Amino acid sequence: MNAPAPYEPRVPSDSMPPGQAALSVTWAALPFLSLGFATPFTFAAALLWRRSLHLLVSTAVYAGVFALMLSLLSGTGEDEGTVRAAGMLMSLLAVVGCGHAFLIRRKVFDPHGLSGVDNEAVVERVKRQRLLRQKARELAASDPGLAKELRIGRPDLPHQYNDGGLVDVNHAPVQTLTLLPGVTPELAATIERVRAETGGFVSAEELSAVAGLPPSLTGDLAEYAVFIR
Numbered sequence: 076m077n078a079p080a081p082y083e084p085r086v087p088s089d090s091m092p093p094g095q096a097a098l099s100v101t102w103a104a105l106p107f108l109s110l111g112f113a114t115p116f117t118f119a120a121a122l123l124w125r126r127s128l129h130l131l132v133s134t135a136v137y138a139g140v141f142a143l144m145l146s147l148l149s150g151t152g153e154d155e156g157t158v159r160a161a162g163m164l165m166s167l168l169a170v171v172g173c174g175h176a177f178l179i180r181r182k183v184f185d186p187h188g189l190s191g192v193d194n195e196a197v198v199e200r201v202k203r204q205r206l207l208r209q210k211a212r213e214l215a216a217s218d219p220g221l222a223k224e225l226r227i228g229r230p231d232l233p234h235q236y237n238d239g240g241l242v243d244v245n246h247a248p249v250q251t252l253t254l255l256p257g258v259t260p261e262l263a264a265t266i267e268r269v270r271a272e273t274g275g276f277v278s279a280e281e282l283s284a285v286a287g288l289p290p291s292l293t294g295d296l297a298e299y300a301v302f303i304r
Contacts, residue, residue, distance in 0.1 A: 111168025207239030
């Protein structure tokens with residue numbers, strides 16, 4: 076029940092949505108598809124969008140090579156060496172530019188690595204778990220015997236019923252009680268001791284009051300604890 080570490084994207088995501096991924100691949104392939112003629116314009120477009128030093132330098136370099144290639148092509152005549160040099164520059168713009176674009180395409184199209192983060196799915200999953208806990212708690216209140224058979228609130232035992240992550244405070248062992256938010260091994264031992272003395276609890280409020288738990292835990296305990304008698 077411990078809260079997971081917050082998501083901290085460090086690299087662009089490999090799982091961009093299909094449309095965004097297709098656009099990024101098309102952009103990266105332009106240098107090769109255009110035989111190098113689109114290379115400086117491909118990086119210039121990315122520069123206008125992202126405005127990074129890396130893209131600025133890349134655009135300037137490719138633009139310089141492109142200008143040199145055009146200069147050689149415009150004055151080729153019958154000079155075979157000049158034609159070969161222009162062809163090499165064209166190949167450089169096409170192959171190197173394409174490879175370079177593919178290397179940085181995710182940084183251009185997904186610089187913060189957020190494309191792979193499906194927050195809506197996370198929200199829906201949390202809502203579903205909350206609903207499962209509510210239904211399991213209602214079942215435990217109406218039919219405690221069935222709840223025990225289904226092992227609601229007993230993650231320490233094999234069970235098939237999905238209770239959304241509940242812990243039965245009145246029956247779970249000490250180690251399982253520590254799954255409750257904020258419950259340390261010391262507090263779990265206290266809960267077990269008081270439980271043995273009183274015969275169990277009926278609510279998170281009673282648990283906090285009788286076992287002397289910090290009041291700040293009551294809300295979270297009410298969400299994840301179940302009290303089967």
